Amino acid sequence: MNDEEAPYKIEFPCEYPIKIVGVFHEEFELTVRQLTARHAPGFTDDDVSVRMSGQGKYCAVTIMITATGEPQLKAIHADLMAHTMVKMVL
Numbered sequence: 001m002n003d004e005e006a007p008y009k010i011e012f013p014c015e016y017p018i019k020i021v022g023v024f025h026e027e028f029e030l031t032v033r034q035l036t037a038r039h040a041p042g043f044t045d046d047d048v049s050v051r052m053s054g055q056g057k058y059c060a061v062t063i064m065i066t067a068t069g070e071p072q073l074k075a076i077h078a079d080l081m082a083h084t085m086v087k088m089v090l
Contacts, residue, residue: 016067019090020080024052024059028085032061035083039076040065058087 010016020032029050037043040063047064067073080089 010067010070012069013066015064016073017062017064018076018080019060019062020086021058021060021088021090022085023087024057025085028059029061031083031085032080033063035079036063036065036076038079039072040067042066 018036020036022028022032029048033048043063043065049062051060051062053059065076077089080086
């Protein structure tokens with residue numbers, strides 16, 4: 001593999017969006033905020049956006065964090081996916 005074919009590498013630290021999708025529940029947003037904050041404290045309300053599906057069954061929460069490395073991102077993904085309310089993490 002030459003340099004032109006090398007996979008894209010993220011340079012840490014960086015701003016990194018995490019999108020969490022789940023079936024709507026009144027505690028969904030709070031739950032994913034808490035799970036994410038375990039590994040990436042310091043985000044504010046301005047760093048969080050919430051979007052409901054057209055029929056209101058699903059909810060997507062996007063949280064912009066300051067990512068410090070791949071281990072942090074993997075830990076966030078594992079904690080979020082382990083929760084029963086979370087269906088997908090992007």
